[in-house]
Amino acid sequence: MTSEPVILSRTQAGVRTLTLNRPDKLNAANDALLLTLTGELEAAGRDPEVRVVVITGAGRGFCAGQDLGDVSGRDMTFTEHLNHTYNPLIRTIRGLDKPVITAVNGVAAGAGASLALSGDIRLWAGSASLIEVFSNIALVPDSGSTWFLPRLVGYHRAFELMALAEKVGPQDALRLGLCEHVYPDESFREEVQQYAERLAARPLHALGLTKRALNAALNSTLDQALDLEAELQQLAGDHWEHEEGVTAFGARRAPDFRREG
Ligand code: LHQ
Numbered sequence: 001m002t003s004e005p006v007i008l009s010r011t012q013a014g015v016r017t018l019t020l021n022r023p024d025k026l027n028a029a030n031d032a033l034l035l036t037l038t039g040e041l042e043a044a045g046r047d048p049e050v051r052v053v054v055i056t057g058a059g060r061g062f063c064a065g066q067d068l069g070d071v072s073g074r075d076m077t078f079t080e081h082l083n084h085t086y087n088p089l090i091r092t093i094r095g096l097d098k099p100v101i102t103a104v105n106g107v108a109a110g111a112g113a114s115l116a117l118s119g120d121i122r123l124w125a126g127s128a129s130l131i132e133v134f135s136n137i138a139l140v141p142d143s144g145s146t147w148f149l150p151r152l153v154g155y156h157r158a159f160e161l162m163a164l165a166e167k168v169g170p171q172d173a174l175r176l177g178l179c180e181h182v183y184p185d186e187s188f189r190e191e192v193q194q195y196a197e198r199l200a201a202r203p204l205h206a207l208g209l210t211k212r213a214l215n216a217a218l219n220s221t222l223d224q225a226l227d228l229e230a231e232l233q234q235l236a237g238d239h240w241e242h243e244e245g246v247t248a249f250g251a252r253r254a255p256d257f258r259r260e261g
Helices: 031-046 078-084 086-095 111-117 133-137 145-153 155-164 170-176 185-200 204-217 222-237 240-250
Strands: 007-012 015-020 052-057 061-063 100-104 107-109 121-125 129-131 181-183
Touching: 007 031, 015 031, 015 185, 031 052, 031 086, 052 061, 052 185, 061 111, 078 086, 086 111, 100 111, 100 185, 107 111, 111 129, 111 145, 121 170, 121 185, 129 170, 133 155, 145 155, 170 181, 181 185, 204 222, 204 240, 222 240
Parallel strands: 015 052, 052 100, 061 107, 100 121, 107 129, 121 181
Antiparallel strands: 007 015
């Protein structure tokens, strides 16, 4: 008997879509799902055909966090489990020098909420929601939630969301800055693909450096940010993308950042 792959992968117009595929459990994560997703992200980073990565969920959920029925992680301590699975995943997303879109199609709970927040761009369907559900089972928010959430909503709202584990819907998510756009359920997949293709037409090398600069700036002083900008601007300025952008501007045509340099 062949079992369904835990991650589905397809590539269209430079957009690699990785779909969490345990729909019966709202894509609750087991080790296989987490390790495969991390491997797929690394592979997408190396693949020149891939310009943008989309992470989404099959069925009505995005990701319900740790699969509470899966005991495969139980021969490890909680700390070992996080260091083996969730932490490398979140680090890979934030460290990838290509844009990652989290396309939140349904409920994102626990570590699934952290995953939803970890994207460079967060697109939500009308029926998406986010729950910092950890306190329901008397755990601490993990997989980056304690880092992402207070930066987005401030300490106090973050604490309240974590303490009460209340569901955040799309309109509140937009207002709080937990997502960039909300699209109707019926057209969600098409809207995500269209958005991702728009991003894929942008200058990939410059966007990778922008991602690096922003991530560093979240933890740096203004002086450090200015120094890093000056360093990275040299890398951007020396790249063919910059020449293409300037040439296109002068010629009053659209730049073609998809061509090989
Ligand atoms: C699930 C799950 C799930 C298994 C729904 N597991 N089956 C890291 C490292 C180490 C240890 C621990 O944790 C962590 C990080 C974490 O992520 S901790 C947080 C773990 N996640 C949760 O506590 C969420 C538990 N789920 C829920 O609270 C609800 O299911 C939510 C709010 C996500 C959705 O509620 P509903 O829309 O009402 O759906 P449902 O509850 O009816 O679930 C549908 C099915 O999915 C159901 O199965 P069934 O066979 O009855 O249809 C659930 O048992 C299953 N499912 N989450 N995490």
